[in-house]
Amino acid sequence: MDDEAAEIELLEQNLNKTRQISQRMISILSGFDTRLLKLEKSIMPLYSSTKRLNRRVSNIDRTIQYIGEMSGGQEDIAAEEGIIIRGPQSTELRAYTEAIDRLNASFAFKESGEDSSRTAQLVESGARKLAQLYTTIVAEASSGSPPQIREFTEPSASLAPFAPNLIDELLPIVSFLRTLPLPSTHPSHPAASSIQNALMDAQRGYADMRGSWSRKCLEADSRRAAAEFSDGALGSDEGRIRQGVDFALWIERMLDVAENEHSLLTELAILPSQLQAAYCTFLTPLLSLVSSALNQLTTRVKRALQQHAFLALAAYARLSSPNVSQRWDDIISRRSGKSARDQAAISGKKADINTNTLKEGLHSLRAVCLRSFPELLADIKLAAIPKGGAVDVGTGVVEICETVVKYLQQVPAVQDAVASALLTLGDGNWKMGEGLQVSKGPKLGEGDESVVLEHYLYDIIMTTVNTLTTMSRSNRRPAVGAIFLLNNVSYLSSAILDPSPTPYSDVPVAALLAPPARTALQSQFRTAKAGYFDANFSPLVQVLGDGAVAGITASGKAGTKEKFTRFYELLEELFERHRGAKVLPDDDGGRDAIAEEAVKLIVPSLQRFIQKNREKEFSKNPQKYIKLSPEEVERQIRSLY
Incomplete structure (x- = not known):
């Protein structure tokens, strides 16, 4: 241990x-x-200084070498002159631009003299030849047949094409041309002014060619959008609304082209400082085309205002949207902060470009739309004026009634535009010429568009009903006039109060009507139906009554015999009238209801009359006067509907 x-x-x-x-x-x-740390801190400044000195020494050596090469190269410019005279080749573009660079560099090492003038001329010639090549490529990209475009929904990039391979050819040329001496950057360069003039001409040519090409590509569609709507599918009401939308889409396509071309011009402009002037030149043919198309559209609408009113309304509705107006303002001023009038001054041209083309065109379209509202009411009233006194209007649905229904069914498709235009016109001012105070309530303003639209629709409906009533009274046969009124008011009521979508919009007309309008229309239908029964069935009921009957003077059994005879004569007239005059031909449910009411009105009265007089034994041979039994009368009445 x-x-x-x-x-x-x-x-x-x-x-x-x-x-x-x-x-x-x-x-x-x-x-x-x-x-060691102290030593490193002591040595580091010396190391950094040595590194900078070494870099400077290297740069000085290379500069001396380059100067030597350039100075040596000035002894003979024959090689560069041959390249310049031959002109730029697409496969040898770099050699051409390097030759111009070497000529430009010589101005830093040569005093002014004969050699300098000769060199300046060669630089100018090289710049002009490059500018011509630039123009040639742009001309190639802006020629040929315009693309065939069938739908307005196709991509905007295909509207005025610029081949990508040609853009690739232009980019190196543009990059080099932007480096050439100009008076603003090289004031002492003898060729700067001439080079600037050549580049300005080339850029102006670019804008002219692209503007003409873009107009050519859009022109065919402009004719389709503004003119070709009178035949075929475009001649229908739905087609005209579609045509109005297509016209607005065509304007938007023009905006697409203008925006795309601005981006392209920004990329390919050889004088970026003159970009706005070039863009102003580019826009001139497009603005002219838009102005022509708008004038053509407005003129055609004016020629048949009621026929094409919704074409103008559909176009106005889309073109007046903030999106379109903002885009229009953007292409006019194009993010430069300068007005289009200033841009025209920059381009050296008179300020004759109508920068308000769209606004003035919309103003004309709106004026046409405003005129259409009172003219529609005037046309409805004019239809009530008989030509040559009382006439037989028949019993079918008349043209003015069909026109009104089609008109009202188209309103939901452009209700915002209609309401806005009506508000501009003023509540009730569509009743021009009546000599009445059109509005007794508070003045309507912004935000009351739905109210003024309700008032307008109410006036159309009531004016139409009044016209139909007047037309029915002009008939020589009141009973036929009553059938006419019932058929037309029923058609008007069923079409307008139908809750299903219209052929032109997902919104039904009934959704735009105020309760008073719906109530008035339903009341007018009931009134027309009562008038129908009064004109066609009341004489039959009166004959079977206990009171005196016009045309029957006998009393007692003789009077009863005359009443039976008169009843069946009137009944035969009723049957004959209804064989040629259909009641509610397109309303199966309505006809069944009318038949039921007619049976309830006539058959019980006939049964009571027959029963009462058989007991009195008014004749030894009653069958001689009772030609049809109540059951047979009921069957024949139902067969009428």
């Missing part, structure tokens, strides 16, 4: 000595590290 304790003690002593030696080593290394 003593030996083990002694060994342990010896180990502890050795461990302590080792620990002491380690601490001293750590202390020595820490001091050494501190000295």
